[in-house]
Amino acid sequence: MTTSKDVVLGVLALQGAFREHLEYFRKVIESxxxxxxxxxxxxxxxxxxxQLNSCDSLVIPGGESTSISLIAERTHLLQPLMDFVKNEQKSxxxxxxxxxxxxxxLKNGKVGQKLLGGLNVEVARNAFGRQIDSFESKLDFSTFIRDxxxxxxxxxxxxVITNVLHDGVTEAKEGEEIIYSANDYNNKAPIEILYSLKNYHNIDHDLIVAVRQGRRLGTSFHPExxxxxxxxHKWYIDEFVLKGL
Structure with missing residues (x-):
């Protein structure tokens, strides 16, 4: 008789679109x-x-990044999240x-905003503009998700991801403010750029919107x-959650 393996996938539920992620993960398994x-x-x-320590994998949803970090700090969850990031057995x-x-x-962050430091990248907030500038687009992810x-x-x-940090953090230029993670963790896995938007509104450089680094994944958009x-979500389960268990 085969015994089923328990897998706990958590979604950080401090603020933002956590219910939508949970619903999509359930749909994957049900289908x-x-x-x-x-x-x-x-x-x-x-x-x-x-709850965090019971998880094999964690999703940090979209929402308001400053609020998420401040709520995590206020509820004494910030340090446990930093410790979770250090555990490379977790995705x-x-x-x-x-x-x-x-x-x-982080460029153009807000005072008091905290970062977990799990992905060796620099990010810029609200890179596409205000809420009114939000948009939808069908993209070809077949290079990493089959078909x-x-x-x-x-x-x-x-x-958007504005810099891939191969050699540690970068110094702020004159007039530029950068927030740095206080986590001493250093992800040593190679960084893969999974997808970039090209020629967006005639911008002359690619806009990086999806990366992975080992068992860490970051996306600018909302798949949920x-x-x-x-x-x-199925690809995340197959590629990140189950591999290595």
Whole structure:
């Protein structure tokens, strides 16, 4: 008799679109019962250190990055999150505000904002403009998700990755303010640029909107808002959560 393996996938539930992520993960398992029959999945909201420590994987959702970090600090969850980031047996995915929170350094951040330092990247907030400048676009992710040529991405006051930090943090230029993570963790895995927007509004350089570094994933967009399309969440389960368990 085969015993099912328990897998706990948590979504940080301090602020933002955490319920949508949980719903999409459940849809993945419900729609592929045979494929995941050897696993006993639990999808949980994470609001406490105890809940966090029970997780094999964590998603940090979109929302308001400053609020997420301040609430984490106020509820004494910031240091446990930094400790979780250091555990390379755990997988982590940050979307939009979650990408900001997961980064090593941040341009145009707000006073008091904290970073977890799990991805060796620099991020800029609200890179596409205000809420009114939010947009949707079908993108071709088939280079890393099989046959996924038309995924409906949603960008809402989204950040972009402005620098890949191969050799440690960068110094701020004159007149530039940068927030640095206080976490002493250094992710030594190579950084892969998964997707860049090209020629966006005639900008003469690519805008990096998805990266991975080992078992850490960061996306500028909101896959959990792609109506009834949970291919990205399935890929995360297969590629990050289950590999290495």
């Amino acid at each position: 592929h019962p045979q494929e995941y029959s050897q696993y006993n999945f639990r999808f949980i909201e994470v609001k406490t250190e105890e 982590i995915w940050g979307t939009c505000a979650g990408l900001i929170f997961l980064s090593k350094q 996924c040529t038309d995924f409906p991405t949603v960008f809402i006051r989204a950040p 808002l792609a109506t009834d399309d949970y291919r990205f």
